[in-house]
Amino acid sequence: MASTVQEPPPTDPHRAPGSGQAGNGGWRNLVPPDNDRQAVLDYSPPPTSTAIWVVLFAITMMFAAFTSALFVRKGSSLDWQSFTLPPILYFNTLVLLASSITLEVARRRIAAVIGDLNSQVNGPAVWLYITLFLGLLFITGQYVAWLQLRGRGLYLATNPSSSFFYVLTVTHALHVLGGLGGLVYVLHKLSKSILRRNQLDATARYWHFMGGLWVYLLLLLWSKL
């Protein structure tokens, strides 16, 4: 005799799902039935892991819109004037990529510290400070690039090519500033010893994405401007 009752999907309380992994019977609530918050942290990946992918997707769509606008605008008229990119952009690229490396070193060290109750947090923090410095250096470098273009008489409205240069680089820089805010947040949490692994991972993922996005933008600007 058939019955409509269905048992909940099996769960394994000892399995710790990886970030972004769906399931464990759907048991991913923040608070378990017995209100043991400590226990749920072990098994339930916080939504930050999913959220960062959502954020990155939205940013991707935004820059995809700008990119398609650039292609359409360039193809729709003959007023497009190419110009040479400021050389400092290549230096900035190296700085941003280097910051990704230092952040990855910090992330791995902090991850190791989180797994070892006797470790000290000062070591990894240094690498985070270096990342922060490199991030600020990148923003400063971008500002210098804008000044150099200005010195060459290329303003926002001078030509559609310069318009897109400023729009893309400023928008990217604003997102990098957001990443710097994330780094400051991580440092704050780390200093109070309340940093969670997923927060660190999400910040690192965002920062690496900013690096990848900049390389894409540089190639786009280099090939189209």
Next chain:
Amino acid sequence: MHDMLAHAAQHHAPPTSFLRKHVFSLDHKVIGKQYYALALLAALCGMVLSWLMRIHLGWTNAAIPGLQLLSKTGAPGGVMTPEYYLQLMTMHGTIMVFFVLTTAPFAAFGNFFLPIQVGAEDMPFPRFNMMSFWITFLAFLVLMSSFFIGDGPTLGGWTQYAPLNSVGAVGGPGEGMGVILWMISIALFCIGQLLGSLNFITTTLDLRVKGMSLMRLPLTAWAWFITSCMGLTAFAVLMPACILVILDHVAGTSFFVASNLVINDQLQPHSGGSTLLWQHLFWFFGHPEVYIAIVPGIGIVSHILITSMRKQMLSQRVLIYCMGALAVLSYMVYGHHMFVSGMNPFSALAFSFPTLVITIPATIVVLIWVFSLYGSNFRINSASLFALGFISMFVSGGVSGFFLAQPSIDIMLHGTYFVVGHFHMVMGVAAMFGIFAGTYFWFPKMAGRMMNETLGKIHFWLSFVGTYCIFMPFHYLGMAGNIRRYSSFPDDYMQSLIPVHQYITVAALITGAAQLIFLYNLIHSRFWGKPAPDNPWEATSLEWSTATPPPFDNFGGKHPVVYHDPFQYGVRSSVGDYVMQTSPEQVQTEHDEK
């Protein structure tokens, strides 16, 4: 270092201060109510604007008392100028599409019920959730402020086509600061909805309670999840488009204004911009927006119909797949809004085909509803009546979509009232009926009191008949060649159609007045309605298994475990012909017993 693991940062304590409890609340239920209140306010504004437009269309030279107070230049002596008509039309469309059809079925109901339906105690990012509402509210204020500055709001329509949107004040009243405020408002709205989508997606994926697998989510939860995915993609494209328009205005760039453009005898300083670029960017958002408005309605109506039928749908899984197909296809059909834009004619074919294809999942959804109704023990109430009304509107408006999907026919009908009738029925009124259905269904859980059923049924019949009286004649007007967006039809062949416009105006005034019954019912029931039991509709999803209204953490410190699919009706259990999702009870279907 062990302290690093000792904090569940997302959880927040019950609020104690007035501000945190009622204004800047982090509670998803309060935020849901705030969104609903905003949508209600916006709907009233939008409705009043439509009344003003309709009066002007019926009696062009009539002075509307008090209108001159809103704009001395736009309505001298209370008589509307053609420009002011377009400004009101623009604001009506913008308010209704963004601040009513998007906020009410998605942000309002979704915020209140999605976390409860998945068994969570809140959204994972409550602060983002709060910011989402207040940014949306700020967007509304910015938009409305354009009524009170300079020469008033923009007159470019809710689509804000280029180059009119980028040329500045030379384009007409409101085309300077009015456009800038419109763009700022919509960019803010995009940010608010992106933050909302972030919460909806993570809530659905990460906060499901034990036993709540994806296929055990109620159809409403699926609808909100799919809608949030659409919103994430669409609003992330509209926002940069708005930024580019603002730059054309304030920075002198030339993204959207072509060279050698002369407006009002003035050569524009821009060069080489692409007017089609705006349309591509806008409609990449704009068509999915249609489904952002309607898919939550599909979920709400399905949910209510199943509860009223007391049996399962023919295939809930297929319904979910159809909603997903609508979402995906909505990005592939946007070019059908541009058949007359001057884009490559071959592109029209490419967009026409998926436009016809998208009718397949929509038709399947309707067929599932209709055939599921066969043989059901249907319970008639205000919510289920509006759900049935939704089907009627969706079908009536959808059928005219078949005509418009053909480029050759669309070229004839695109600039006429046929299109106005089509999108008002399939997107506007159908979505509104979904909102009404959801309100009558969930009000007991949201407010803890029942709404008046008699008033609800009167509201339904007046709205249902009134809506057809308003929008079906639009189709006839369109076929007769009545051009849309014109403020009057004084001395040409369209003059003979004015009596039809007058009839529509009377119908609109009566139907609009009928909404006051709903408003009275809503407010009166909120304070003096009969106290609602926990599960007045004998429904099965998780929101009906908790107290009415739900406690701060939704389940009173307990966390449910889910044992069943979301709609177990037509069974024999200890409580009746249904079994709650949270009940571990062994139940049998009538089929099993035989």
